[in-house]
Amino acid sequence: MPVDLDYLSPSAVDDAVALRASRPSAAFLLGGTDLLPQMRSGRRSPETLIDLKRIPELHEIRENEDGGLSVGAAVPLADVETHPVVLSRFPLLAECSKTVGAWPLRQRATLAGNVCNASPAADTAVALLALDAVVNVASTTGRLAMAISELFLGPGQTALMAGDLVTEIVLPGAAAGFRGSYQRLSRRKGMDLATVGVLVGKRDGAPASWRVALAAVAPTPLRVAAAEELLAAKGASAAREAAELAVAACRPITDLRGSAEYRREMVGVLVRRGVESLG
């Protein structure tokens, strides 16, 4: 940790944004589960921490008229995955959230932080992509809304500008009702990043809608629209073809968690299993 560090805890979003604009080397602090270890290891060395947790607005978790849910940036994952609306209408988000770190970590880590960190292996990002989430952002030029599909650019890279503050993540009511699984391979069961993560979701209807999204097998979390369309047209009997489309869409690397070949193979296996279990 740097010796000289300012700690600011504004009580309003606009104040936080203004402070950030005035301090080029400042960082926003929420749960700090990524930031504080990065500061300790020297990977990041902000001169100012702007703690957002004293901003009441960011702690809200709000049901919207369309049946959706707005999750404030400071809401910890533990509160997201146990929220009755998440469990009843967006269970896939709870499934993904439960795989992040361990319970005490999730009482601190936030959904917004997991998204802004933009890890290709971010478990919650997979669910948010599948559920067409919208990210609300405050900046010095005003507030804007961004589709999560436009947010991730690469490992650690987002479309956010320096100083943009994610205020909440909105789950649209139109994406409610998808059920399914998040299958996740890692070296040990808890407290490790995903080697491969595969979300398969289905919503009954005529025809049924499907969701296929992947973690840790491309520079960003990935949604496989081609597989979703195929499943919508042909149903679960097309599990193998859908799996092949997912394999074709992924672009894994070899790293300490697994080889590219292994990851590609597992994407195929897990997508097929995920689809068949919903057949």
Add this chain to the structure above:
Amino acid sequence: MADGKDDRNDLDTNGGVSRRGFLGSVVPAAVGVAVAREALSAPAAAPAVAELPAGEPAKLTLVVNGRTHKVLVEPRDTLLSVLREKLGLTGTKPGCERGECGACTVLIDGVARYSCLTLALEADGKKVTTVEGLMEGEELGPVQKAFVEEDAFQCGYCTPGQVMAAEGLLRENPEPGLDEIRHGMSGNLCRCGAYAHIFKAVDKAARFRKER
């Protein structure tokens, strides 16, 4: 920390007072105020913030195990380091110091938290409970007693964190099943692999607490 909304009128928005000089006169951490001249150059009005000058200690009020402590800390100090080094409460252990092992677990307002991932300033005014605070006079508290009786450790280094995680779990859920125990204890690693005994101890602690 006070949010300092009412203090805004006191500020010299022209920056006529030096930042340090000004802060020196208002007790930095306890009274949250917006002062930084840098901040005033921002497009918005002077934000109401709790400001701490870099490198200067700030006054912090921590209620630890029922006792109120006023300590001087730096913004970079974690709650873990303040508990151990400023308050001498070395029962709380440093382990990975990056939120993976749980050795540093304490209760903040009754909830199990990693103190290595909590800045001391974030705990200002909150109630912190450490393993020392579970003693009942000279007697061990129920969770501690259950850990001893079930032999729920070998080297013992992770034990204070395990005990605090168990305490946090039982305060939230006084009668957890095995799966709930495993879930509640999932953030605490034991290198010796005493998990089976730890889970038994948590179950026993639940009974001890009930009998009290």
